[in-house]
Amino acid sequence: MKIFFSILLLFSLSFASDATIEVIKKVDSLPTIAVEDASTSYDESFKMKFFKTLIADLNVLSILNVDRYYRVNDFDASNVVVENKDFNYVLRYKLFQGDGGSLNVQMIVLQDNKQVFGKNYKVSNTNIHVFVSHAMAYDINEFMGESSVEWMKKKVIFSRIVAPKKSEIVISDYTLAYTHVIVTGGFNIFPKWANQAQSGFYYTSFDSGKPTLMYVDIKNGNKKNIISSDGMMVCSDVSDDAKTLLLTMAPSGQPDVYSFNVDTKKSQRLTTYKGIDVNGQFMENNKIAFVSERMGYPNIFSANRNGSGVEQLVYYGNSNSSCSANGEYVVYKARESSSAFNSNTFNLHLISTKTDSIRRLTASGVNEFPRFSKDGDAVIYIKNYQAQSSIGIIRLNHNRNFLFPLNSGRIQSMDW
Template sequence: AYFSVIEKAAFLTNEVNPQNPRLQDWSAIGADLLIVGRYRTIRKSIQIEVRVFDVYWAKQIMGKRALGELKQLRFIIHRIDNEIIKTLTGAPGIFTTKIAFVSNITGHKEIYISDYDGFNIKQITFYKSITLFPRFSPDGKKLLYSTYKSKSTGPVLYLKNLETGAEKLISARNGINIGGSWSPDGKSIAVTLSIRGNPDIYLMDTNGKILKRLTRYWGIDSNPCFSPDGKKIVFVSNRSGSPQIYIHDLETGNEERLTFEGRYNSDPAWSSRNRIAYACMLDGNFDICTINPDGTDMKRLTDSPGNDEAPCWSPDGRYILFTSNRTGRYQLYIMTANGENQTRITSLRGDQTSPCWSP
């Protein structure tokens, strides 16, 4: 999404001096940037050197040297990639981020974590039950999720420290305790509870203490997600008859319906660039759509033969992670914020659902 790579057949030379390349050779074939890299191995270590040149201005704009163990090669490359993106855009890249998702490859719905592109998958929960809705804390060190691990109760809300492995029960109130979403400052959680019989959204602290009841309608209110500034939440409600997307102002309590196209809209996610993605049913299947928080500029990003659901934004707001059964079982896909370059990143047994992107 960042680069359009020039085919090697167009190169005027295949030999490049990493410290002083002939930039006119690259300007002649229409290149804007030249990225040159070299490496050497030292026993079990590797040293990588990368330089980025602005071809138009004929100058080096970045130089980076990294040394590490060969077994860390993938991580080293991703760190360098992040530096390249930061040099060009001013914001860090996504290459060292993680994703969490639910998979039933063991026969049970458990939570797994992997690199952003689906590599290095690691199982996180081992409840042999149903575990849903993983959500990273704003610092990326904790994971919030709901689980049916206790067969005598409904879903309860847990918090897991990803560094120590310690688990903490947050909410096990009567009824459901699902869909926890972190506030941007990491101090509070929005969650759906049915302690009064009807599923409503509540605000609680990270110890599970209820701070405020946010919704009070007869319908089902669920799937809350905070705005980037933490002043609003977007959520799903069937108060109008079918599930639709609404926005709740945390300061005034005012609520407004956001979506009017599609008979079933769910799974809202609010990006750092102030755009809302959601699963929309327009033609019988779910697709991924995006919309502005004021209800304008609704765009349909996918149109596959299957269902595309549960969108989740990358921390920089440039990419969307989602799950789709377009090839049979549900697998994870990544695309750009405008719907281009839809790429499958998992090929596991069973279904991979409910994805979440780390900071």
């Protein structure tokens, strides 16, 4: 029963629907930018799809007020279209097909009809056009001298349920607009990036009858059996140097947090409470955060990396069943209602280990799977509200929240 309940703490489910992009607390004092399409290839449907993706990426940057109107111009035109003459910046791009079906993009940024920035892009096919858009937004951000949004170019990995005891592991962009299935067959869940380069990942396989942690090298597709355990086996976090894993295992029926040395293949039990301890996360100052039921309900605790010095970390919310840590900050999911007849509200909150302040990041619905970007600037999560499901991006330093349609089916877990 303990193992079943602890799996419930780690599992959450999301469903596809047609949510729209939502921008919260837009700041009107930001510089303005318009976009002009000068494409010479592709049909109107694809051109509009690319335009909408680029507009969304520019909005997520949170440094510009982005005009949403689609306008066309010649790439070499000496002036912007008349509707764009009063904008601070105009981004003009040209899509054209290259050899072998490659997608080529030329981009320039104009200020007062003079080019101030430009760059070219090329990918093998149109299926991965979203990564070109993300790269363009990233480069605009760099040109503007803002703090890095490297996370925008990072990939998301998630598992989705396709049938009873059947799942797929999928790699996608940060909006989940592009998806590529990389593991199929069997019941494979809880994927976790193995390093910051995202050149490999771990996941839990149930194919052998005993939960087994597997490693996949993305470059060559090779798989390795890392460690098995009766009851449970979940990799919840990887150290920055990729040499230490935090695992949830239950070899004796008792779910606990363990550290695992990748080189020596040796594990160390970190929690010893006679209950449920799961979801270990690395923090700064040689600390970890984890979820425990030692208060009679799931809550967030911290401990030293050797398991000593356990302390309650969160004092707000009930059923605080998942968390993600980055440096001194922890984002966690908390239940804020207790209805027996209606859907309950689960919001995300942000705390710092250095202050007593708490910041609510969401306001309604069921918000789950929070994951920090590596630089701590953004949080990705899944939002379920009024029969709609979306991928959310929270820009913490800009106090803005963006929602994208979730069309990837029933999500079991994800990592960024």
